[in-house]
Amino acid sequence: MxxxxxxxxxxxxxxxxxxxxxxxxxxxxxxxxxxxxxxxxxxxxxxxxxxxxxxxxxxxxxxxxxxxxxxxxxxxxxxxxxxxxxNGNAITVSPALHAAIMGEIDGNATDPMATALALSRVVAKRRASGAEPLTFGMTFPFSTHNYQLRFWMAAGGVDPDEDVHLVVLPPPYMVDSLANGHVDAFCVGAPWNSVAVDLGVGHILHFVSDILVRAxxxxxxxxxxxxxxxxxxxxxxxxxxxxxxxxxxxxxxxxxxxxxxxxxxxxGVDAEVIQRTLDGRLKISPDGTRRESSRYLLVxxxxxxxxxxxxxxxxxxxxxxxxxxxxxxxxxxxxxxxxxxxxxxxxxxxxxxxxxxxxxxxxxxxxxxxxxxxxxxxxxxxxxxxxx
CATH class of the missing domain: 3.40.190.10 (Periplasmic binding protein-like II)
Incomplete structure (x- = not known):
């Protein structure tokens, strides 16, 4: 039975x-x-x-x-x-936003406070130049992705409701939205961050385990x-x-x-991409740069x-x-x-x-x-x- x-x-x-x-x-x-x-x-x-x-x-x-x-x-x-x-989420940014953040960073690129402060400088320069606010994709209003993005940004002085746009996108649509320029960055679970990197349309800026040890x-x-x-x-x-x-x-x-x-x-993605996730060994940049973390995803x-x-x-x-x-x-x-x-x-x-x-x-x-x-x-x- x-x-x-x-x-x-x-x-x-x-x-x-x-x-x-x-x-x-x-x-x-x-x-x-x-x-x-x-x-x-x-x-x-x-x-x-x-x-x-x-x-x-x-x-x-x-x-x-x-x-x-x-x-x-x-x-x-x-x-x-x-x-x-x-854990298991990551923040992935477009090549243009990655370059802008790296151009403003003072400290280690894996330090979320350093990148959050750099983001605040990028946001301020965009505002001063009259550019449109940056758009970040997340999966749902009641989602870890929403809260993790907000927690990170706000630590650096960026108000997620005033200084940027946050939009909801289903996880499988994140990569196309980044490639088409509809968003400048997103926070999503694996494997979609890795897919964006493999296609050359994104850089993984942070593992969520950089922001929260246990989420x-x-x-x-x-x-x-x-x-x-x-x-x-x-x-x-x-x-x-x-x-x-x-x-x-x-x-x-x-x-x-x-x-x-x-x-x-x-x-429905390549097994090698999924195994990278399970092993915590991810390619974080289209140039092949890799990063390992035993805390990337705990099953x-x-x-x-x-x-x-x-x-x-x-x-x-x-x-x-x-x-x-x-x-x-x-x-x-x-x-x-x-x-x-x-x-x-x-x-x-x-x-x-x-x-x-x-x-x-x-x-x-x-x-x-x-x-x-x-x-x-x-x-x-x-x-x-x-x-x-």
Whole structure:
């Protein structure tokens, strides 16, 4: 007896645990007959999950929180019992913007404060010359990409709502938009940054792990009502995803995982590009310059798969900082309750370890993040919409 499930995903490398769980047969071993449905936009994934067309989904962590709070759309409580990835995003800029930033930089190009300050000088010169504001692409208003871009820019004195344009683009459309000059830069998940570099239309300026040491990116999301009616099915799905994450994190399995993910109906880009992502060895410039980072994308290692409510608190704090919602203690409690380490621990039969507030996020600017003091966190930043 197998249980049929329909699960939506976006063609990104941080969907790998779901894809490998299905295509390697780990889900079938757990008695699950999973149909993976490839989507283009996060609004499609969210809406189909909310109305029950999908049983589960590969979902932006902030969308799970926003849906549970009724922000930007209808209120549908969501639970996230498994992290599909920490980090994995990058900021990619056009050759022209890259040259402009490098022309203004004072310091190391991998230092996000140095590039943020250089960007502020580029923005000031453009304003003085009467040029149009720079346009940055991100994947969704309630997205890590939006908050990571804003956090980086604002640290250097650039107001993301006044000094530049931020526009929403589905991940697969980012590269064409950069190539056509519709945007000057974007923040997106793998593999689309690497695709832009390989095509010669972009330079990877930063890995998101330069900006935040640990950033909850995508989650395995289900409706709360569904989780309560199907606890055994959900536990089986968590186990299958955990086994897949463990498989992917073994270096000897990376080539096979990349081939699985490269299939046209999955991510649909060259396996070599995907393996670079999984290995954390990326080409960052069209001239072939490479950069390695063990923290580029964490699929399962270092406790990455276990949801951390402190990460949800940081995302909620960004929603407050940028005017998407008001600060309310009950809403913070709801946001943190979306991330469910208890369900993860129960499914895997283990006692998890919580991440302390001092190292829950590890942002490059501002004080250490403490979920118990959101107001103190927000008060440390000059740019934003929140006021005490």
């Amino acid at each position: 197998t249980t049929p499930l329909h699960i939506g995903f976006i063609p990104l490398v941080d969907a790998s645990a779901l894809i490998v769980a299905v295509d390697k047969g780990f889900a079938a071993v757990e008695g699950l007959d999973v149909t993976l449905v490839r989507e283009v936009s996060w609004s499609n994934v969210r809406d189909k999950l909310n109305i029950g067309r999908f049983d589960a989904a590969h979902l932006l962590a902030p969308v799970a929180i926003a849906s549970s709070l009724g922000l930007g759309h209808v209120k549908v409580p969501i639970v996230a019992p498994f992290n599909l990835g920490l 909850a990116e995508k989650v395995l999301a289900v409706r709360q009502s569904w989780s309560e009616k199907n606890p055994d099915v959900l536990a089986a799905l968590i186990r299958a995803a955990a086994r897949a994450a463990e498989f992917i994190e073994h270096p000897e399995n990376r080539a096979e995982a990349a081939r699985i993910l490269a299939q046209p109906e999955r991510i 399962g290692r270092e406790g990455a798969a276990r949801p951390d409510p402190a990460q949800a608190a940081w995302l909620y704090a960004q929603m407050v900082r940028w005017g998407q919602t008001a600060m309310q203690p009950e809403a913070l409690k709801t946001a943190m309750g979306v991330f469910r380490p208890d369900l993860y621990d129960a499914a895997l039969g283990q006692q998890g370890k919580a991440t302390g507030p001092s190292d829950a996020v590890g942002a490059f600017a501002g004080p250490a993040f403490d979920p118990a003091d959101i107001a103190g966190h927000l008060a440390a930043f000059k740019i934003g919409h929140w006021r005490p």
